[in-house]
Amino acid sequence: MTATPSAPAPRVLSIAGTDPTGGAGHAADLKSVAAMGGYGLSVITAVVAQNTQGVVAVHTPPVTVLRAQLDAVAEDVELDAVKVGMLGSVDVIETVGRWLAAGRAPVVVIDPVMVATAGGRLLDPDAEDALRGILHHADLITPNLPELAVLAERPVATTWDEALEQGRAVAETFGTRVLVKGGHLCGDSTPDALVVPGHPEPVAQYSGDRVPTRNTHGTGCSLSSAVATVVARTGDWAEGIGTARSWLRGALRAADSLHVGHGNGPVHHMHHVQDLVADPAFVAAACAEPDDAARAAGAPGPAGPASGTPRDGAAPAAAPAAASGSPEPGADGHGGAGERFTDELWRDCREIRERIAELPFVTGLGDGTLERDAFEWYLDQDMQYLDAYSRALALLAAAAPEDTTREFFATAAAAVVTGESALHRARLGERDPEPPSGTTGAYVDFLLARTGQDGFAVGAAAVLPCYWLYAHVGSELTARARAAGLQGHPFADWLETYDDPEFRAATETVRDVVDRAAARADSATRDAMRRAFLRACRLELEFFAQTAHDAAHEPGAAPGGHAGGTP
Ligand SMILES: Nc1ncnc2c1ncn2[C@@H]1O[C@H](COP(=O)(O)OP(=O)(O)O)[C@@H](O)[C@H]1O
Numbered sequence: 287m288t289a290t291p292s293a294p295a296p297r298v299l300s301i302a303g304t305d306p307t308g309g310a311g312h313a314a315d316l317k318s319v320a321a322m323g324g325y326g327l328s329v330i331t332a333v334v335a336q337n338t339q340g341v342v343a344v345h346t347p348p349v350t351v352l353r354a355q356l357d358a359v360a361e362d363v364e365l366d367a368v369k370v371g372m373l374g375s376v377d378v379i380e381t382v383g384r385w386l387a388a389g390r391a392p393v394v395v396i397d398p399v400m401v402a403t404a405g406g407r408l409l410d411p412d413a414e415d416a417l418r419g420i421l422h423h424a425d426l427i428t429p430n431l432p433e434l435a436v437l438a439e440r441p442v443a444t445t446w447d448e449a450l451e452q453g454r455a456v457a458e459t460f461g462t463r464v465l466v467k468g469g470h471l472c473g474d475s476t477p478d479a480l481v482v483p484g485h486p487e488p489v490a491q492y493s494g495d496r497v498p499t500r501n502t503h504g505t506g507c508s509l510s511s512a513v514a515t516v517v518a519r520t521g522d523w524a525e526g527i528g529t530a531r532s533w534l535r536g537a538l539r540a541a542d543s544l545h546v547g548h549g550n551g552p553v554h555h556m557h558h559v560q561d562l563v564a565d566p567a568f569v570a571a572a573c574a575e576p577d578d579a580a581r582a583a584g585a586p587g588p589a590g591p592a593s594g595t596p597r598d599g600a601a602p603a604a605a606p607a608a609a610s611g612s613p614e615p616g617a618d619g620h621g622g623a624g625e626r627f628t629d630e631l632w633r634d635c636r637e638i639r640e641r642i643a644e645l646p647f648v649t650g651l652g653d654g655t656l657e658r659d660a661f662e663w664y665l666d667q668d669m670q671y672l673d674a675y676s677r678a679l680a681l682l683a684a685a686a687p688e689d690t691t692r693e694f695f696a697t698a699a700a701a702v703v704t705g706e707s708a709l710h711r712a713r714l715g716e717r718d719p720e721p722p723s724g725t726t727g728a729y730v731d732f733l734l735a736r737t738g739q740d741g742f743a744v745g746a747a748a749v750l751p752c753y754w755l756y757a758h759v760g761s762e763l764t765a766r767a768r769a770a771g772l773q774g775h776p777f778a779d780w781l782e783t784y785d786d787p788e789f790r791a792a793t794e795t796v797r798d799v800v801d802r803a804a805a806r807a808d809s810a811t812r813d814a815m816r817r818a819f820l821r822a823c824r825l826e827l828e829f830f831a832q833t834a835h836d837a838a839h840e841p842g843a844a845p846g847g848h849a850g851g852t853p
């Protein structure tokens with residue numbers, strides 16, 4: 287494992303009100319900035335007595351105090367981004383507007399906060415015009431649907447098309463980018479879109495199923511400050527929103543595990559680092575002294591144990607996202623000088639990761655509603671896969687440029703065989719395995735071709751998703767299952783195996799191996815590595831998405847893989 291050199295943390299100022307329950311306002315902003323790898327600063331506009339059930343009272347300090355806070359920060363700190371949240375009154379808006387007019391930061395995001403999710407006004411009714419008057423200072427505004435309607439001076443949109451239409455009107459009126467958010471729409475999906483003045487169509491659209499939780503307190507604050515942080519780092523709005531959104535979806539999925547309050551609770555901003563304390567191996571890697579880090583980065587060879595094997599049914603494992611080195615990119619220093627090749631790969635497969643997370647098989651496994659037959663069929667296919675996978679790892683061992691890497695892959699190959707046969711013994715008894723499906727066959731054919739024919743660098747990139755996506759899916763499943771309570775969960779024992787620190791370490795080792803191979807490779811090989819990685823990601827998606835029913839109806843349903851022999 288290596289510690290990654292990362293781009294300097296962007297300094298992001300939150301100008302916002304307070305929330306003593308820590309889920310919205312300045313608290314949400316600071317957590318979100320930190321979650322995205324930034325350094326958060328905070329100027330308070332209003333002291334709000336609120337909780338997850340609503341707003342009780344608002345106290346606004348004199349604007350001289352506000353101005354003094356703004357000046358104290360600006361005189362001392364060079365800011366990379368400003369995120370503006372609750373302003374509350376005309377005086378506050380005008381004070382912040384005058385301060386922004388001096389061009390305080392290269393990135394300004396304004397979340398035009400008007401009403402709390404849980405209920406309660408956060409903007410005086412007479413302050414709407416004043417708020418309109420400062421929006422031209424923003425590079426992006428992030429209104430929710432009721433706020434968008436106020437800015438567009440129309441009724442609240444009830445369809446996505448209406449919302450987009452209002453977004454276009456607001457972008458033109460205020461001459462700024464608008465993030466149109468579908469969180470308040472009825473229905474199972476929560477689309478978002480980036481609308482830019484002068485463009486009739488959104489320049490980016492984001493889709494995703496609604497996360498089934500009532501704990502959405504502070505989502506707007508969190509998203510806008512996360513976007514400000516990522517864009518301060520990368521300069522790319524469309525991509526930055528995608529990154530922040532993926533992170534927020536993870537925070538929403540983990541929200542129910544927090545148990546804060548009795549109303550609309552907060553999201554879990556730090557869902558991707560929650561195992562930092564519980565996982566000594568991760569702490570050691572993340573907090574290594576500079577000397578150790580340099581040695582680890584430069585020296586060949588894995589620091590992690592060689593025995594962690596993916597999908598190994600007898601000792602399977604996967605990792606919490608951050609602990610496996612797989613935070614959403616953006617939380618991991620991407621986009622700067624210190625970006626790793628694998629950070630880039632991870633960003634490229636974001637869409638696929640989201641699709642995997644939302645597959646019925648994956649959600650059913652997490653919440654325990656998956657049919658037992660479907661699970662068993664999956665395990666059968668997994669065994670067919672493992673058989674070829676162990677050979678692919680052995681081929682990588684043969685091609686490995688360094689002794690330690692050879693040892694790593696050889697040991698991993700052996701561990702898959704051992705684990706696999708134990709699984710066969712435990713689950714199959716005398717029964718013959720199901721034949722491999724076309725999807726399983728396609729995946730194993732691909733892996734054996736890449737590892738056997740295309741050289742070490744491309745082969746290593748091709749096996750990385752099996753470690754990394756599996757670890758990632760595993761962490762999400764385990765988090766969801768824990769949130770729901772593992773007691774009585776039909777797949778509890780299987781899910782609990784996802785906590786194996788050895789697999790976390792192995793995933794990180796394979797990332798390091800791929801980064802080193804990319805550093806040695808020419809650009810054509812790096813392109814081939816990217817293609818192999820993404821193809822393997824798509825095959826992982828298809829593997830999780832396949833069902834016994836699909837397989838039975840495949841034309842020529844028999845196997846590209848094998849049930850015992852060499853493919
Ligand atoms: N239950 C949910 N599942 C998934 N995404 C959600 C959910 N609720 C809100 N979001 C997302 O959270 C972000 C903030 O949305 P929204 O609720 O519209 O804003 P606000 O918090 O300002 O009212 C948007 O990206 C939206 O799509």
Ligand SMILES: Cc1ncc(COP(=O)(O)O)c(N)n1
Binds near residue numbers: 302310402502505507
């Ligand atoms: C101080 C403050 N600022 C903003 C919000 C909006 O929160 P939400 O994103 O849930 O609408 C809030 N409840 N409190």
